[in-house]
Amino acid sequence: MAGELEFERPIVELRAKIEELRRFTSESGVDLSDEIQKLEARLEELTESIYANLTPWQRVQLARQPGRPTTLDYIRGICEEFVELHGDRNFRDDPAVVGGIGLVDGRPITLIGTQKGKDTKDNIHRNFGMAHPEGYRKALRLMKQAEKFGRPVALFIDTAGAYPGASGEERGQSEAIARNLMEMAGLRVPTVCFVTGEGGSGGALGLGVTDRIYVLEYAWYSVIAPESAAAILWRDSAQAPRAAETMRITAPDLVALGIADELIREPRGGAQKDPAAMIRTVRGKLVSALEELSALSVDERLARRYDKYRKMGVFVEA
Amino acid sequence: MLKDLFQKKRQYATLGAPETAPARVSAARSEKTDQIPQGLVNKCQTCGALLIAKELQKHLYTCPNCDYHFPLDAPTRIQVTLDEGAFFEYDAGLTSADPLPFPGYADKLRRAQQASGLREAVVTGEGTLDGHPVVIGVMDSRFIMGSMGSAVGEKIARAMERAAEKRYPLILFTASGGARMQEGILSLMQMAKTSAALRRLSDAGVLFVSVITHPTTGGVSASFASLGDIILAEPGALFGFAGRRVIEQTIRQKLPDDFQTAEFNLKHGMVDKVVHRKELRPTLSLILRVHSGRGWADGR
Ligand SMILES: [Zn+2]
Numbered sequence: 001m002a003g004e005l006e007f008e009r010p011i012v013e014l015r016a017k018i019e020e021l022r023r024f025t026s027e028s029g030v031d032l033s034d035e036i037q038k039l040e041a042r043l044e045e046l047t048e049s050i051y052a053n054l055t056p057w058q059r060v061q062l063a064r065q066p067g068r069p070t071t072l073d074y075i076r077g078i079c080e081e082f083v084e085l086h087g088d089r090n091f092r093d094d095p096a097v098v099g100g101i102g103l104v105d106g107r108p109i110t111l112i113g114t115q116k117g118k119d120t121k122d123n124i125h126r127n128f129g130m131a132h133p134e135g136y137r138k139a140l141r142l143m144k145q146a147e148k149f150g151r152p153v154a155l156f157i158d159t160a161g162a163y164p165g166a167s168g169e170e171r172g173q174s175e176a177i178a179r180n181l182m183e184m185a186g187l188r189v190p191t192v193c194f195v196t197g198e199g200g201s202g203g204a205l206g207l208g209v210t211d212r213i214y215v216l217e218y219a220w221y222s223v224i225a226p227e228s229a230a231a232i233l234w235r236d237s238a239q240a241p242r243a244a245e246t247m248r249i250t251a252p253d254l255v256a257l258g259i260a261d262e263l264i265r266e267p268r269g270g271a272q273k274d275p276a277a278m279i280r281t282v283r284g285k286l287v288s289a290l291e292e293l294s295a296l297s298v299d300e301r302l303a304r305r306y307d308k309y310r311k312m313g314v315f316v317e318a
Numbered sequence: 319m320l321k322d323l324f325q326k327k328r329q330y331a332t333l334g335a336p337e338t339a340p341a342r343v344s345a346a347r348s349e350k351t352d353q354i355p356q357g358l359v360n361k362c363q364t365c366g367a368l369l370i371a372k373e374l375q376k377h378l379y380t381c382p383n384c385d386y387h388f389p390l391d392a393p394t395r396i397q398v399t400l401d402e403g404a405f406f407e408y409d410a411g412l413t414s415a416d417p418l419p420f421p422g423y424a425d426k427l428r429r430a431q432q433a434s435g436l437r438e439a440v441v442t443g444e445g446t447l448d449g450h451p452v453v454i455g456v457m458d459s460r461f462i463m464g465s466m467g468s469a470v471g472e473k474i475a476r477a478m479e480r481a482a483e484k485r486y487p488l489i490l491f492t493a494s495g496g497a498r499m500q501e502g503i504l505s506l507m508q509m510a511k512t513s514a515a516l517r518r519l520s521d522a523g524v525l526f527v528s529v530i531t532h533p534t535t536g537g538v539s540a541s542f543a544s545l546g547d548i549i550l551a552e553p554g555a556l557f558g559f560a561g562r563r564v565i566e567q568t569i570r571q572k573l574p575d576d577f578q579t580a581e582f583n584l585k586h587g588m589v590d591k592v593v594h595r596k597e598l599r600p601t602l603s604l605i606l607r608v609h610s611g612r613g614w615a616d617g618r
Contacts, residue, residue, distance in 0.1 A: 162540075164560030165568045169578060172588050173559040178544040181513035186521065201497075201506060202540045202559070209510045223497045223506040223537070228564075232499065247502045248418050257417070259503050309514045310475065312507040313468030318411030 005061050008269070011050060014043045051268055054218070056250050057241035060226060062218040063197045067272035069279055071098055071113030071156040074196065077279035078154070078286060079104055079111070087138060091171060094135030096127045096163070097207075099142040101151065104287060110146035112139045112207065113156030116197075129198075130163040133176035136206050140180050147189050152290045155193040155207045160225060162203030177206035184209035185309065190293035190301065194264070194282055195219045196271070199249075211305050212289050213259065215251040216278075217266040221259070222249035259312065347556050347579070352532060354460060355379055355388045362386050378595045387552050387595055389532055391434070392441040392458040395491055399599055400445035400454065407443040409476055414438065414469040414501070423500040426462060434460045438469045439494070442477040444486060447599070450606040453481035456491040459533070463495035466538055470498070471508025474542065478515035478526075487525040487606060492543040496536020509541035516545050525609045527602065530557045530580060530589060548605060549589045550598070551580035557589070 004012050018039050025032045054062070075082055079102030086093040099112035114131055117123030139155075146153045162173055184191065191210035198204070199221025215221060224232075229247055230239035244250075254260035264285055267274035293301060352363065360369050364386035378398055379388040390398070396405050413431075416423045431437060439461035444453050455477050457464040466474075474490070481488040497505040519526055528546025533556035540559055543549075551557060558578035566573055576582050580592045593601050 162559065163568075164564045166565055166571070166573060166577070169558050169560065169565065170586050172544070172586070174539040174557075175544040175588060177540040177559070178509075178513060178542070181510050181541055182517045182520070182545055185510070185514035186517040202509065202537055205506055205509060206540075209514070221503060223502055224499055229499060246418070246420060247499075249503065254503060257503060259507060306514055306518070309507065309510045312511055313471055313504050314415045314417035314501075315467075315469040315472050316413050316415050317409075318413070 003066055003272075005058070005065070007050060007054075007058050007061075011043070011047050014039065014046060018043060047268065055241065056220075056244035056253075057226070059218045059250050060220050060240075060244050062270045063216075063220050065270055065272045066118075067275070068158075068197055069271055069275045070118065071115045071158065071196070073275060074113070074156050074194075074279055074282055075100070075102065075111045077276070078102075078283045079109070080106070082111070085142060088134040088141055090137055091134045094127075094132050094138055095125050096129055096131040096159075097135030097138055099139060101146075104283070108149070108151045109290075110142055110151045110153045111156070112142055112153065113196075114159040114203075114207065116158055127163055129159045130161060131159065131203060131206070132163050132168050133171040133173050136162075136176035136180050139207055140176075140183055143184065143187055143191075147187050150189060152190040152192070152294060153187070153210075154286055154290075155191065155210060157193055157195045157199055157204045157207055157221075158197035158219075159200050159203050160198050161200030162206065177202050180206045181209050185305065186302065188298050188302070190290050190296075191305075192286060192289045192293070194286075195221050195260075196282075198225075200225055209305075209309065211293050211301060211308075212261045214262050214264050214282075214285060214289075215254050215260040216264045216271065216282075217251050218270050219251055220244070220249040221254055222247050347532060347554060352389050352459075354391050360388070380595050385553060385594065387532065387554055389459055389493065391460060392436065392456040395456045395531075396441065396443075396445070396454065398595075399456075399489075399491075399602070400447055400452075401449065404445040405443055405454075406445060407441065408480065409442060409473050410437065412438065412469050412473055414467050414498075416500075417468070417504055418500070418502050420500040420502070426500070430461045434458060436461055438473065439464045439466070439498075440470045440473050442473045444480070444484075447489075447606060448603040450603070450610060451484070451486045452606070453477050453484070453486045453488045454490070455488075457493045457531075457538070459493040459495075462498060462500075464493045464538075465495050465498035465505070466508050467498035467501040467505045468508060471505075471511050474508075474512050475515040478512065478519050481526075482515075482519045482522040482524055485522070485524055487527065487609060488519060489527045489529065489602060490542060490546075491529045491531055492534040492538055493531045494534055494536070494538035494543075496538055496540075506537065509537050512542045513545065516542055520547075525605075527605060529598070529602075530555050530583075532556050535559065535561060535578075544588070548591075550591050550593050550601065551583060551589045552595055552598070553580055553592055555580040557583050 082102035084100040098115045116129035117126040192212045193210040195215045226240040226244040227237040229243035231237045251263045271278035362381040365384040367383040442455040530551035
């Protein structure tokens with residue numbers, strides 16, 4: 001598979017060696033099956049150990065792997081039927097945020113998320129998944145629509161952050177994100193978010209104030225991207241691996257810190273190795289979460305949502 | 319009430335109207351260069367005038383020559399905003415922990431506490447403004463750039479909850495570099511916590527006035543600072559999401575000097591009014607009077 005990372009090289013090399021022996025076997029007729037079997041066991045062991053001992057920085061790299069399912073992949077894989085809806089009714093349609101309505105097991109749902117591109121051209125169109133204010137406002141419009149019609153909302157987060165450009169500032173990037181935080185806290189329908197790749201700061205949180213927060217195994221979620229943290233802390237963005245460690249941004253960290261409700265296991269080596277399996281897992285989790293949440297009264301759900309965020313934080317009181 | 323009858327002159331706070339005399343802002347303000355005045359003589363960083371402490375105090379720490387607004391520390395802000403002797407502080411003992419832990423953070427906190435005499439980057443409490451009871455919060459840029467960690471988020475959320483309970487209008491003076499990096503994701507979540515508390519305050523029908531002071535950026539800008547029913551800003555105050563350097567790198571262009579200033583935000587519809595510090599208390603007083611007023615039948 002293309003796009004293997006540096007730390008995956010031993011796996012790639014061993015796999016190539018096994019391939020070579022197989023080829024040799026079929027060409028020469030010499031039986032090497034014992035040897036191949038041993039190497040395959042070794043490959044299994046090596047693969048297991050590499051992915052079981054990922055550093056935070058290696059996880060960040062996996063979260064950014066092209067080939068991971070994007071929000072539209074999740075949406076299309078989760079719904080039997082889906083209609084994409086566009087625009088914030090105010091300024092323009094932001095391609096970095098997608099959303100619409102669909103059916104899951106015949107039940108209506110609104111799905112929204114940041115959208116990265118599949119290739120360079122698509123990425124430029126999608127602004128690399130970095131939303132403008134109108135993206136957050138489109139999301140809010142669709143969420144209020146969902147509230148009006150009593151549909152639950154699923155959100156998918158995979159963004160390096162909100163777009164930090166002049167156009168975003170002029171149109172109120174701060175206000176757009178802030179408004180979503182406040183409105184999502186009070187949305188009367190069940191809401192669930194999945195951090196599927198990168199959870200870049202306020203740009204991610206702007207779609208992430210929900211009843212449940214699920215983080216994929218190799219995803220990261222942080223107040224600041226590791227490169228930017230390194231640039232501030234050590235004046236050297238090459239120290240990003242160190243920042244990734246210090247900032248506690250991995251899925252297990254997020255569970256330990258009480259931010260994520262649950263870590264969603266990925267196929268070994270990452271969602272890009274088996275997108276269909278990944279999407280099935282997310283779908284299962286989404287359906288069960290919405291079944292649990294929709295059994296609660298609106299007041300109970302809102303009270304729990306409030307308490308969830310109200311309790312976040314660690315401080316000392318004299 | 320009696321005071322109202324004998325009000326000498328009428329005051330107007332026209333929300334959204336363009337400023338007639340905006341303060342001059344000669345160069346782009348950075349988040350770091352501005353110093354809170356201290357000592358006997360201070361130099362205006364905009365026009366270079368030398369200003370003695372007494373004169374500065376008289377002008378509420380603005381330059382009488384060019385209207386440059388020096389940053390204010392939280393105690394001074396409370397003193398010049400509320401009625402004398404009326405302030406009652408909330409949660410004075412609430413301080414930051416070091417939850418990650420983050421290298422050097424504990425030391426940084428200790429130094430900030432020693433240098434500022436504060437326990438955290440925000441002071442909250444209640445008091446009166448021209449007799450109107452209010453809940454007030456003031457951020458202090460001396461304390462780790464006014465950044466918001468768990469303690470700041472908690473103090474602000476509690477102030478919001480008390481305002482909702484007492485039905486007192488809430489006034490928050492913001493000055494912050496954003497979320498406090500040293501607390502990682504926990505600091506990011508303070509944006510959600512405070513915004514959720516504001517949802518409840520808003521549902522309770524209680525007024526929230528956000529007063530933007532220099533600088534207000536990042537996670538504070540992208541949460542409660544931008545959610546005021548009314549948003550006022552001091553002249554020249556920097557108010558924006560991303561930092562200037564980051565934006566310039568992103569768009570590969572130099573930004574104009576007035577980018578993200580209070581005046582820029584007024585022009586783009588992001589604040590209701592830019593108010594000179596000397597007019598701030600009268601403006602807040604009028605807003606409070608309008609909001610405490612009754613008189614129409616209101617269908618009852
Ligand atoms: Zn001056």
